[in-house]
Amino acid sequence: MLRLTQPGPAPPQRIVARAGKAEEMEFALAAGQSLNAALTGPLVLAGFRSGAAVFEGAVLAPFRYYLPGPSADGAHAAWFAGPHEAAFARVETANATFGWRDGAPYVHCHAVWIEPDGTRRGGHIIPEDSEVRDAGAARAWALHDVTVSAAYDEESNFTLFVPDAGPEAAGLIAARIRPNEDLCAAIESLCRARSIAAAVIRGSLGSLVGARFTDGSAVTDHATEVLIRRGAVREVDGAPRAEIALIVADMRGQVHEGVLVRGENGVCITFELFLEPIQPGKSS
Secondary structure, three states: OOOOOOOOOOOOOOEEEEEEOEEEEEEEOOOOOEHHHHHHHHHHHOOOOEEEEEEEOOEEOOEEEEEEEOOOOOOOOOEEEEEEEEOOEEEEEEEEEEEEEOOEEEEEEEEEEEOOOOOEEEEEEOOOOOEEEEOOEEEEEEEOOOOEEEEEEOOOOEEEEEEOOOOOOOOEEEEEEOOOOEHHHHHHHHHHHOOOOOEEEOOOEEEEOOEEEOOOOEEOOOOOEEEEEEEEEEEEOOEEEEEEEEEEEOOOOOEEEEEEOOOOOEEEEEEEEEEEEOOOOOOO
16 A cells, blocks of 8 residues: 655544434535535534535536645645636536534535536535536535534644544544545444444545555556545445445546555545444445
8 A cells, every 4th residue: 555654743543533413414506606605504504513515516617626736845745736727617526524614614625527628627626716606416414513623733734624522422423534544444443443334435535645446447646636436334254344436536637436445545635534324224
């Protein structure tokens, strides 16, 4: 597994997680609002403090985004390229983490979109600088009693979304996975620690050090922006086993898709995970 040296010390706790009772909510992204307001507004109005959202079909104009890129100053293991912009973009699929930054609601959003010339590209949408022109359909799994907040992380030298400490309740798990942890192994470790045999991943996004897929293909860039298309945990030989189908945007915004090879896909900067346990006898 490829690893990326981070600028700061690595704390021993590699996964930060908190669970709470979740509710599912569907809503339309309101035209004429920034993507940030269109996503967070209905969730805040309903009293939620955090969650995972997925959406598709929206046309964003203006549209601004970042691609993953190298660090120019050595203060970070990776950085952003851009910002870039297009006159408009139609969102094919997107995942967003809803939380709070500087006391205000905010989303971290990775997506795949189609630009005016037909180019299919992926990366990190800048939600405050992109506006909803045509509404799209959104679906969220949201938490009233778990807050996700942006906080400074000494290891990566970034400000990142992390679930706050506090009392827990059975239900959706909001987690942050630290750098250089294999994504599948980290999810399986989280499940073992909480005696979870089966689960489904809701939304979820982050960055990986390249990517290696079960079909033998690979992304070799050391920094990528990714979103989970489909993810689940099931019990195999008495232990939880994760299977994750990802969309990966490389440093040129090119889109790659596949199922991750277990043990060969380390987190680059962070991974924001929402994991919903499945009770025996129930489907996802």
